Amino acid sequence: MASVPKRHTYGGNVVTDRDRHSLQRNNEILHPIHKNQRKHATFGPYIIGSTLGEGEFGKVKLGWTKASSSNEVPKQVAIKLIRRDTIKKDADKEIKIYREINALKHLTHPNIIYLEEVLQNSKYIGIVLEFVSGGEFYKYIQRKRRLKESSACRLFAQLISGVNYMHYKGLVHRDLKLENLLLDKHENLVITDFGFVNEFFEDNELMKTSCGSPCYAAPELVVSTKAYEARKADVWSCGVILYAMLAGYLPWDDDHENPTGDDIARLYKYITQTPLKFPEYITPIPRDLLRRILVPNPRRRINLKTIKRHVWLKPHEAFLSIQPNYWDEHLQKERPKPPNKGDVGRHSTYSSSASSYSKSRDRNSLIIESTLEQHRMSPQLATSRPASPTFSTGSKVVLNDTKNDMKESNINGERTSASCRYTRDSKGNGQTQIEQVSARHSSRGNKHTSVAGLVTIPGSPTTARTRNAPSSKLTEHVKDSSQTSFTQEEFHRIGNYHVPRSRPRPTSYYPGLSRNTADNSLADIPVNKLGSNGRLTDAKDPVPLNAIHDTTKATISNNSIMLLSEGPAAKTSPVDYHYAIGDLNHGDKPITEVIDKINKDLTHKAAENGFPRESIDPESTSTILVTKEPTNSTDEDHVESQLENVGHSSNKSDASSDKDSKKIYEKKRFSFMSLYSSLNGSRSTVESRTSKGNAPPVSSRNPSGQSNRSNIKITQQQPRNLSDRVPNPDKKINDNRIRDNAPSYAESENPGRSVRASVMVSTLREENRSELSNEGNNVEAQTSTARKVLNFFKRRSMRV
Numbered sequence: 132m133a134s135v136p137k138r139h140t141y142g143g144n145v146v147t148d149r150d151r152h153s154l155q156r157n158n159e160i161l162h163p164i165h166k167n168q169r170k171h172a173t174f175g176p177y178i179i180g181s182t183l184g185e186g187e188f189g190k191v192k193l194g195w196t197k198a199s200s201s202n203e204v205p206k207q208v209a210i211k212l213i214r215r216d217t218i219k220k221d222a223d224k225e226i227k228i229y230r231e232i233n234a235l236k237h238l239t240h241p242n243i244i245y246l247e248e249v250l251q252n253s254k255y256i257g258i259v260l261e262f263v264s265g266g267e268f269y270k271y272i273q274r275k276r277r278l279k280e281s282s283a284c285r286l287f288a289q290l291i292s293g294v295n296y297m298h299y300k301g302l303v304h305r306d307l308k309l310e311n312l313l314l315d316k317h318e319n320l321v322i323t324d325f326g327f328v329n330e331f332f333e334d335n336e337l338m339k340t341s342c343g344s345p346c347y348a349a350p351e352l353v354v355s356t357k358a359y360e361a362r363k364a365d366v367w368s369c370g371v372i373l374y375a376m377l378a379g380y381l382p383w384d385d386d387h388e389n390p391t392g393d394d395i396a397r398l399y400k401y402i403t404q405t406p407l408k409f410p411e412y413i414t415p416i417p418r419d420l421l422r423r424i425l426v427p428n429p430r431r432r433i434n435l436k437t438i439k440r441h442v443w444l445k446p447h448e449a450f451l452s453i454q455p456n457y458w459d460e461h462l463q464k465e466r467p468k469p470p471n472k473g474d475v476g477r478h479s480t481y482s483s484s485a486s487s488y489s490k491s492r493d494r495n496s497l498i499i500e501s502t503l504e505q506h507r508m509s510p511q512l513a514t515s516r517p518a519s520p521t522f523s524t525g526s527k528v529v530l531n532d533t534k535n536d537m538k539e540s541n542i543n544g545e546r547t548s549a550s551c552r553y554t555r556d557s558k559g560n561g562q563t564q565i566e567q568v569s570a571r572h573s574s575r576g577n578k579h580t581s582v583a584g585l586v587t588i589p590g591s592p593t594t595a596r597t598r599n600a601p602s603s604k605l606t607e608h609v610k611d612s613s614q615t616s617f618t619q620e621e622f623h624r625i626g627n628y629h630v631p632r633s634r635p636r637p638t639s640y641y642p643g644l645s646r647n648t649a650d651n652s653l654a655d656i657p658v659n660k661l662g663s664n665g666r667l668t669d670a671k672d673p674v675p676l677n678a679i680h681d682t683t684k685a686t687i688s689n690n691s692i693m694l695l696s697e698g699p700a701a702k703t704s705p706v707d708y709h710y711a712i713g714d715l716n717h718g719d720k721p722i723t724e725v726i727d728k729i730n731k732d733l734t735h736k737a738a739e740n741g742f743p744r745e746s747i748d749p750e751s752t753s754t755i756l757v758t759k760e761p762t763n764s765t766d767e768d769h770v771e772s773q774l775e776n777v778g779h780s781s782n783k784s785d786a787s788s789d790k791d792s793k794k795i796y797e798k799k800r801f802s803f804m805s806l807y808s809s810l811n812g813s814r815s816t817v818e819s820r821t822s823k824g825n826a827p828p829v830s831s832r833n834p835s836g837q838s839n840r841s842n843i844k845i846t847q848q849q850p851r852n853l854s855d856r857v858p859n860p861d862k863k864i865n866d867n868r869i870r871d872n873a874p875s876y877a878e879s880e881n882p883g884r885s886v887r888a889s890v891m892v893s894t895l896r897e898e899n900r901s902e903l904s905n906e907g908n909n910v911e912a913q914t915s916t917a918r919k920v921l922n923f924f925k926r927r928s929m930r931v
């Protein structure tokens with residue numbers, strides 16, 4: 132008979148029968164092991180399962196508590212096991228671990244990983260975290276290529292809520308990136324990996340230690356040796372994350388001379404000097420938000436408070452308006468009561484042959500054996516060595532512009548740094564002593580229950596259920612958070628975890644990995660040719676904060692403009708009219724009047740250009756290109772006030788957007804070659820576009836880099852029918868106007884070739900193909916006509 136493997140602890144020691152009896156007697160951890168039961172490794176009270184992932188510090192294992200009765204569902208946890216011998220040699224590593232632990236024990240937020248406890252034995256430190264079963268966020272994006280806007284919006288709101296909460300607690304993460312985000316089983320975002328976390332104390336003190344991952348780190352961390360404002364650095368990273376969610380790849384990852392970003396100096400030069408570019412499927416509103424976030428100059432970068440109020444996040448306004456202290460008050464409620472003061476530091480102890488454990492009842496009473504006490508720090512390290520064991524002294528951060536939005540960094544009434552202590556608590560035979568952060572018996576299941584349970588908080592982006600809840604309730608909750616009633620969620624089921632990683636995760640996210648699949652929408656889009664140059668390239672220069680300067684298809688309908696992104700993945704997004712057209716509507720004119728005027732102008736122009744007047748339905752949707760060029764205004768207050776003035780904005784579901792977009796395209800019939808609108812002094816030029824809605828991407832740029840307020844570009848569709856495209860003298864004149872009226876486009880971005888003409892040609896080719904295939908009889912005649920048209924455009928494109 133094959134010998135049954137012995138149950139052993141993760142300390143590597145075999146648990147003897149004597150040990151087991153002693154443990155059972157103490158009723159502490161182990162349960163009787165039946166002969167036919169599989170034996171497991173254990174670590175403290177947890178049975179150790181498969182490897183969930185691997186990081187810098189070692190493996191993260193799935194663990195679960197042993198059920199004391201058949202009815203009890205074991206609680207699952209993730210245990211970050213860190214070999215003590217590895218950190219003994221590496222004081223930096225140890226500092227990171229303590230930072231993480233000491234930060235996490237103060238954080239209770241649905242979108243921040245929850246620290247259950249910390250255990251250690253002679254070989255390992257085990258950071259016991261809630262188990263998050265939805266997998267890694269970057270893989271999620273890779274799987275989906277990119278996220279739908281609504282989904283990105285929900286997750287970004289969660290990210291912002293979590294980051295805002297930690298800032299409220301006086302902590303900055305400093306290493307926010309896709310790889311440090313996980314998803315729970317409800318696809319809620321969970322921020323992890325607090326190894327670079329730091330604390331800010333006083334006003335006017337900035338952080339000096341650069342950290343984070345290059346692709347996500349704010350430029351000021353790298354290009355400047357000056358102290359930086361760490362919260363703004365977190366904001367930058369959030370922007371990079373948002374970009375990655377929406378685009379499916381990182382911004383500024385296309386420097387061909389530095390494809391992997393290994394040359395960091397070059398990478399940052401590239402970041403600060405290359406305008407932010409967008410793929411066409413990112414719609415104007417999130418673009419606008421990204422442009423405000425990804426501003427190299429931190430002083431001009433939007434802050435969290437303003438982000439929360441951005442119109443794009445309007446659907447999650449309710450969730451974002453929950454005050455950070457709400458989470459402390461209410462999520463803590465569902466956890467065991469904090470100990471009486473006298474209990475702090477009191478331990479109930481049990482032991483095995485490998486290690487002994489003690490439990491304190493207070494999450495703040497972390498006692499962990501620190502090798503730091505035994506090591507002399509190198510002078511270099513000593514400077515950044517925590518004054519308190521918690522955080523490095525070299526990294527204090529300022530509270531300035533968001534000062535009013537943040538409270539003093541008090542945690543449970545005391546400074547973060549004061550709440551942590553290291554004690555040496557050796558036991559008997561010189562064995563390593565134990566620690567425990569908190570004896571919290573509630574599961575993260577509960578916590579996420581709370582998250583899921585935020586059903587009672589309508590508008591919360593945390594779960595699908597929350598979104599349907601009546602909005603009045605949210606207000607109640609926001610106003611009176613004491614009325615919370617969290618539902619209890621069942622524990623995570625064993626097996627409901629993602630496939631373990633077999634190797635360390637990448638430190639940055641390379642979209643190329645996901646692009647080699649059949650994602651034509653990504654592959655086909657000349658991303659580098661799109662976007663605008665509204666963002667200044669020099670960090671020293673003021674950056675226009677409040678500009679919508681994308682070329683954007685828009686459809687006016689019922690007092691609102693449907694802004695359409697361009698290209699195969701085009702989606703509609705109803706946007707507040709005032710917001711979309713900005714100065715166009717300055718003169719207190721009712722929107723309907725303005726729309727009427729635009730439509731009349733269009734009709735007039737149609738007639739002028741030889742199109743039948745009656746072919747335009749003034750009531751119907753008219754496609755226009757709205758391009759509001761960057762303004763010189765750089766004042767953040769102005770941004771805020773602008774945002775305040777922004778009316779409603781709602782994100783339509785993608786399905787309905789698609790429908791709308793199709794409908795709109797069906798209605799488009801003409802392409803106006805020029806239209807100069809003098810509405811409120813705004814200059815309007817006309818751009819051509821194809822019937823597929825592929826406006827020349829480069830035209831969205833402001834080639835001169837100069838700021839022109841409210842440069843509205845209006846156009847209508849190219850005729851859809853082949854017969855409409857048959858060249859005639861009028862049409863030629865018309866076509867010449869296209870070119871003549873779009874000098875900016877031809878002049879600058881593509882001096883050698885007309886992208887617009889190319890787009891037209893390719894579209895014509897496509898349409899010819901489909902139409903000709905339907906009309907077999909006239910194939911030849913029409914082909915030759917089509918050829919003429921193509922040749923005409925080809926010649927034109929060569930001439931430009």
Ligand SMILES: Nc1ncnc2c1ncn2[C@@H]1O[C@H](COP(=O)(O)OP(=O)(O)OP(=O)(O)O)[C@@H](O)[C@H]1O
Pocket residue numbers: 183184185186187188189191209211244260261262263264267310311313323324326632636
């Ligand atoms: N709470 C958790 N629930 C589920 N899986 C987790 C959890 N924590 C970590 N993991 C998995 O383990 C992997 C490594 O975790 P983590 O990044 O926290 O380790 P680390 O040693 O701090 O890594 P890093 O190199 O980023 O510092 C994660 O990518 C994830 O797959």
